[in-house]
Amino acid sequence: MMNIIKTRDNGTLTIALEGRMDITTAPDLEKEIKDLDGVTELIFDLEKLTYISSAGLRVLLLAQKKMNKQGSLKVIHVNEMVMEVFVTMGFADILTIE
Amino acid sequence: MYAAGMALLQMVGLSEKAMNYPDELSDGQKQRIAIARTLAMDPEIILFDEPTSALDPTIVDEVQSVIRELTKTGKTMMIVTHEMKFARAICNRVFYMDGGGIYEDGTPEQVFDNPKRENTRRFVRRLKVLELNIESRGYDFLGMAAEIRQYCDKNQISPKLFNRIRFVFEELVQQMLLPKLESPHIQAVIEYSEADGQAMMTVRYNGEPYDVLEHGDDLSRAMLKGNTKDITYDAAAFDDFTNCLTLVFTEKQ
Numbered sequence: 232m233m234n235i236i237k238t239r240d241n242g243t244l245t246i247a248l249e250g251r252m253d254i255t256t257a258p259d260l261e262k263e264i265k266d267l268d269g270v271t272e273l274i275f276d277l278e279k280l281t282y283i284s285s286a287g288l289r290v291l292l293l294a295q296k297k298m299n300k301q302g303s304l305k306v307i308h309v310n311e312m313v314m315e316v317f318v319t320m321g322f323a324d325i326l327t328i329e
Numbered sequence: 330m331y332a333a334g335m336a337l338l339q340m341v342g343l344s345e346k347a348m349n350y351p352d353e354l355s356d357g358q359k360q361r362i363a364i365a366r367t368l369a370m371d372p373e374i375i376l377f378d379e380p381t382s383a384l385d386p387t388i389v390d391e392v393q394s395v396i397r398e399l400t401k402t403g404k405t406m407m408i409v410t411h412e413m414k415f416a417r418a419i420c421n422r423v424f425y426m427d428g429g430g431i432y433e434d435g436t437p438e439q440v441f442d443n444p445k446r447e448n449t450r451r452f453v454r455r456l457k458v459l460e461l462n463i464e465s466r467g468y469d470f471l472g473m474a475a476e477i478r479q480y481c482d483k484n485q486i487s488p489k490l491f492n493r494i495r496f497v498f499e500e501l502v503q504q505m506l507l508p509k510l511e512s513p514h515i516q517a518v519i520e521y522s523e524a525d526g527q528a529m530m531t532v533r534y535n536g537e538p539y540d541v542l543e544h545g546d547d548l549s550r551a552m553l554k555g556n557t558k559d560i561t562y563d564a565a566a567f568d569d570f571t572n573c574l575t576l577v578f579t580e581k582q
Binding site for chain 2: 289321
């Protein structure tokens with residue numbers, strides 16, 4: 232149960248995630264970020280993300296790795312619950328969070 | 330003889346069934362008749378071996394109240410039971426059995442309120458705990474998450490601690506154990522101690538010995554470690570479980 236909403240504006244791709252990103256839904260996002268041709272800025276909007284498990288974190292890491300080669304990645308609108316996971320897991324230092 | 334028999338039926342509340350055949354009685358009524366039959370022998374001591382264990386929960390009360398009534402006659406009775414409330418209410422001496430023998434004994438107050446030994450303490454505390462059982466991959470995942478939330482709300486566990494418990498439970502079950510176990514059987518027991526604000530989760534699972542702390546993937550292990558104060562793994566067998574993880578949570582780690 233996760234909605235993935237993509238908005239493309241030239242080189243900027245915004246992906247808004249809604250719902251739960253866990254072992255069952257994270258593969259959906261993984262598919263979406265397979266092809267990032269021409270994307271120089273990737274933005275994850277996590278405002279409506281209610282849950283993130285390690286499977287979700289893994290996909291974010293993968294996206295970060297890809298974008299390191301071709302541009303930048305940032306995560307926006309991180310709610311308190313997801314933020315705590317980022318902090319606990321040391322992701323707050325790896326990701327650019329706005 | 331007839332009068333004595335009728336008096337006993339009266340005592341178990343079944344005098345109007347005197348002329349009925351056994352198959353016309355409910356399970357609870359049959360159990361009460363069995364008690365009357367025992368009393369007819371006028372024994373010095375009555376032994377009850379789990380008198381309510383095979384009964385439908387709705388009729389446990391009727392059998393228990395007959396036994397409760399019997400205590401008033403002053404007859405010595407020894408009851409083997411898992412119904413702790415019942416044991417506490419009617420006994421004047423409690424023997425807690427564990428490891429093939431008497432583990433601790435005393436008055437109900439001693440055993441239930443001030444247990445001296447570890448297993449008794451855990452058992453008694455476990456009365457307030459939440460137990461979750463997963464017996465298939467298709468278990469009601471959302472229902473279980475709701476149960477954890479309810480348990481935390483009821484015990485006034487802080488949202489922070491609740492989040493940690495939920496993350497670890499999900500990570501462990503969904504991410505680490507279910508993909509690994511061939512025919513999963515997982516039991517999670519959550520205990521919360523108000524006194525020190527600490528929660529403990531004991532997770533038992535079947536299959537080959539599998540220490541998730543050793544073999545789980547990096548992120549999952551970090552998720553577990555980051556959200557707990559302490560984790561220990563033990564390959565000890567217990568019922569049909571072969572693995573046991575004990576996780577301790579505090580608000581500040």
